[in-house]
Amino acid sequence: MKDAWTPHHDGAVGDLWTGPAGAARLEVAEPVAVARALAWAAERALAVRVVRGVRPPAPRTLQIDVGALAGLVALDEISRVAHLRGGTTWAEAEALVASRGLTLGPVPGCVAETPIMASFAAGERRRPSPAFGHLTDGVLALRAALPKGLLTRSAVAPRRATGPDLARCVVGTGATLGLAVDVHLQVWDRPESRVAAAVRFPGWDAAHDGAVVALRQGLRPAWWCARRRGREVELLAELWGDAGDADAVGRFVDATGGREAPAADAQAWIDARADAADTRWSAQVAAPRGGLAAAARARRGIEAWDLRPAGATLYAPRSGDAADPPDAWAALADRLAEHLRGEDV
Amino acid sequence: MHDLTRLLEALAACVGADHVRTDAPDRDAYSRDLWPRSQLERLAGDPPTRPQAVVWPGRPAEVADVVRLCAAAGVPLVPFGAGSGVCGGARPDRGGVVLDVKRLKALRRVDEVAGEIEVEAGMMGELLERRLEHRGLTLGHFPSSIVCSTVGGWLAGRSAGQCSSRYGKIEDMVVDLEVVTGEGAIRRTPRADALGPGPDWNQLFVGSEGTLGVITAATLRVHPQPAERSFGGWLMPDYRAGLAVMRGSMQAGDRPAVLRLYDAVDTFMVGANPHAAEGGGALSRLKGLLSAGGDGGPSRLKQTVLRTVLGSPALTNAAVRALPARCLLITVCEGEADEVAGAHARLERLAAAAGGEHLGEGPGRTWLAHRHDVSFKQSKIYEAGCFVDTFEVATTWARLPALYEGVKRAVGPHVLVMAHFSHAYPGGCSIYFTFAGTGRDAAAMRHTYDAAWRAGLDTAQAHGAVIAHHHGAGLSRRAHMPAAHGEARQWFDALKATLDPAGIFNPGKLFAEEGA
Known part of the structure; x- marks a missing residue:
């Protein structure tokens, strides 16, 4: 694949590679290099894609290879906060904190090899954990490179009231408003026990109701899903906890009000979700409560991962029809990016 | 610059003449919120700028x-809720029009099953909670x-409630917002x-303090009333031991x-007597002392x-350091019975250890x-010729002791200072400093007040803490905002x-503003 790229030197960003149709590739090892790369791309109106390793050229796209911008900067074991460089993949990050007896929570296989920086840019939503939230939720601080080539800074704290949460500008916005070059993330003690639980219900609404009751009783699985199984709907969960808690599955089954099913069903689902080869899940559709059955009829192989009182987010094998924001907000986001680049709008 | 008369006529045409006021009492009332510095300015003969008009629209349109x-x-x-902000965020320092949202007070939708409500920005907090109850x-x-x-004020300032460790801050409760942006469009996020x-x-509108639009309504997550509640109180050997429990x-x-x-x-001020009203501490005695003057107020x-x-803060702070180091920890757990029992039992184990x-x-019930x-x-x-104010900062658990000690040391030469730790999260918590001082006249009080604030926020930033956990920035923290955000200011400017x-x-x- 390296044959597709031609070495080149640029005064602003140093050594890089160029490819056909305006493609470019740059390796970065420092946050300031990301900032310079964004500025360079903005000047040339190139799209930006964060990658690890060498990828095929894409027209008018700068690939920023962040493999050298990876690693654990510091681990605050008192506050359980990991300071990670943006090029670290989630699998690497989990391994780094695991060696100190800590965890980021479950890391789905479909995101394991994605750099943290790229997940923030994409607004990663494929780990809707009741216990740990989304992978991009537990942020105590975030430093970003901006399209004008500057770096932001931020104090490290669990919450703040110093104006809007400006760091959200780099979550879900591609690289148009900046990229997260390092983040402080909440980590947790590794669980002493992980058990799988499976519960069956006569239909989607019953399964959804059972999940909501469990949440309201304070039960928060590490991850879970509801999906059709034959004529029934099954709720599959992994419960993390203390080794001495022998009744975790029983409490979960009782809370949901469903019929206990073989735990092997849930374990198979957990193993599949944790498998790095499981890269299929991308299409996401929010369904209101009561709308799960209809949505499931419309999409084959659908799973409801983000079960909450108001509804659920349905995940399906990739089909290229991910939900878009309302047009008005997309237009505003474009204008925001234009203002940030200093363009006259 | 503009034809105020024509503007007022146009405003009256759209919201009704009764809902546009330009008389002095209204303009005076809307010239400030509850920022204590405004009171000191007034005492010093320097009242804040008044708006040209106050309007009360009744619908988002x-x-x-x-x-x-x-x-x-x-x-x-300037959007205005109930004016209870304590940072000057709702002060119309450039004059203009104050837009009071309190006529937008409908509870539009309650969905018990989905656990959501849609409520307008002018709904008063206590009334909303009663209706939900x-x-x-x-x-x-x-x-x-x-x-x-008001709900709108909570959203504008990134407010926190006293039960934030369970329910989160207001930003954690937001499902979506209805906002009027600068071109006059009503938008739903x-x-x-x-x-x-x-x-x-x-998350870009929450905390924007009226600078990016007018929040007119919000969909918020709600919860069933807790089935159980447990209360706890412990005297910890020192604050570090209490932090370990939290x-x-x-x-x-x-x-x-x-x-x-x-x-x-x-602890000395609130008291740690589990049987006395308000804990029976020095604060209740102080309140009693100050209230003892009858209708005329405290005696000379x-x-x-x-x-x-309060006039000798260094001496007073040194004297109170001789107090016993023990610190009162109050806990309240609520929710379903099993969850409450589990959380309370763990607190008992941690506190005993x-x-x-x-x-x-x-203590929990009294609180x-x-x-x-x-x-x-x-x-x-x-x-009594004194002042009192508070500021809240936040950081990670590991940095809390140094932050606490550092701020007390920095502020202590100016004012009597005390603190409590609250709003706990897995990664850290907030420190809520209360300080009180005085001066020979109003100008001197303002000087001392500003020195205390500056010392506190400078020190917080030097310790890597955030300078506000839930009161917002307003004017009281504006000088520290560039350092707090660095180049992220570009995002704010682009949003604006x-x-x-x-x-x-x-x-x-x-x-x-640039050049201001």
Whole structure:
């Protein structure tokens, strides 16, 4: 694949590679290099894609290879906060904190090899954990490179009231408003026990109701899903906890009000979700409560991962029809990016 | 610059003449919020700038009309809830029009099953919570200002309630927002649980303090009323032992509603007697002292005593360091029975392991019964020729002790200072500093007040803490905002240019304007 790229030197960003149709590739090892790369791309109106390793050229796209911008900067074991460089993949990050007896929570296989920086840019939503939230939720601080080539800074704290949460500008916005070059993330003690639980219900609404009751009783699985199984709907969960808690599955089954099913069903689902080869899940559709059955009829192989009182987010094998924001907000986001680049709008 | 008369006529045409006021009492009332410095300015003969007019739109469409008219005229527009902000965020320092949202007070939708409500921005907090309670629900948001603050104010300032460790801050409760942006469009943000590509607009409007638009309504998550509640109180050997209990509980994944640890001085002030009303501490005695003057207020002798004590802050702070180091920890757990029992049992184990003396339920119950009292008794202190204020900062658990000690050391030469730790999360918590001081005259008081604030926030930033946890930035923290955000200011400027192209929304707030 390296044959597709031609070495080149640029005064602003140093050594890089160029490819056909305006493609470019740059390796970065420092946050300031990301900032310079964004500025360079903005000047040339190139799209930006964060990658690890060498990828095929894409027209008018700068690939920023962040493999050298990876690693654990510091681990605050008192506050359980990991300071990670943006090029670290989630699998690497989990391994780094695991060696100190800590965890980021479950890391789905479909995101394991994605750099943290790229997940923030994409607004990663494929780990809707009741216990740990989304992978991009537990942020105590975030430093970003901006399209004008500057770096932001931020104090490290669990919450703040110093104006809007400006760091959200780099979550879900591609690289148009900046990229997260390092983040402080909440980590947790590794669980002493992980058990799988499976519960069956006569239909989607019953399964959804059972999940909501469990949440309201304070039960928060590490991850879970509801999906059709034959004529029934099954709720599959992994419960993390203390080794001495022998009744975790029983409490979960009782809370949901469903019929206990073989735990092997849930374990198979957990193993599949944790498998790095499981890269299929991308299409996401929010369904209101009561709308799960209809949505499931419309999409084959659908799973409801983000079960909450108001509804659920349905995940399906990739089909290229991910939900878009309302047009008005997309237009505003474009204008925001234009203002940030200093363009006259 | 603009034809005020024509603007006022146009405003009256869209919201009704009764809902546009230009008389002095209204303009005076809307010239300030509850920022204590405004009171000191007034005492020094330097009252804040008054708006040219106050308007009370009754529907979002009227808000949009007001925005369009002000934008066309280039007149500043300051959204205003109940005016209970304590940072000057709602002060119309550039004049213009104050837009009071309190007529937008409908509870539009309650969905018990989905656990959501849609409520307009002008709904008063305590009224909302009562209406939810009648339906077996709670928002779980109980700021000490709940009887004098609005939903819109909570959202604008990134407010926190006293039960934030369980229910989160207001930003954690938002599903979506209805906002009027600078071109006069009524917009609904994408739902937080259905975000597609693009930024999370909810989190960009929450905390914007009226600088990016007027929040007219919000969809918020609500919860069933807790089935059970447990109360706890412990005297911890010192504040570090208390912090260990709070941290252990949150990092175990429990979600107590309240974890509140008073430092030694604050413990002395609130008292740790589980049987006495308000704890029976020095604060209740101080309140009694200041209230003892009858209708005429505190006696001259008592005022003199207070001014003497606060007039020598270094000496007073040194004296209170001789107090016992023990610190009161109050806990409240709520929810379903099993969850409450589990969380409370863990707190008991953690507190015992840290050397805590169990005080039973009394302190927790007493705190719950009196939790909104203090804010309404500060005026007596001002009558005595003194001032009192608070600021809250936040950081990670590992940095809390250095932050606490550093801020006390920095502020101590100027004022009497005490603190409590609250709003706990797995990664850290907030420190809520209370300080009181005096001066030989109003100008001297203002000088001392500013010195205390500056020392506190400078020190917080030097320790890597955030300078506000839930009061917002307003004017009181504006000088520290550039350092707090660095180049992220560019994002704010881009948001401002995108959403408020005429630059009318609450100008000069959060960040000073270029060249100002």
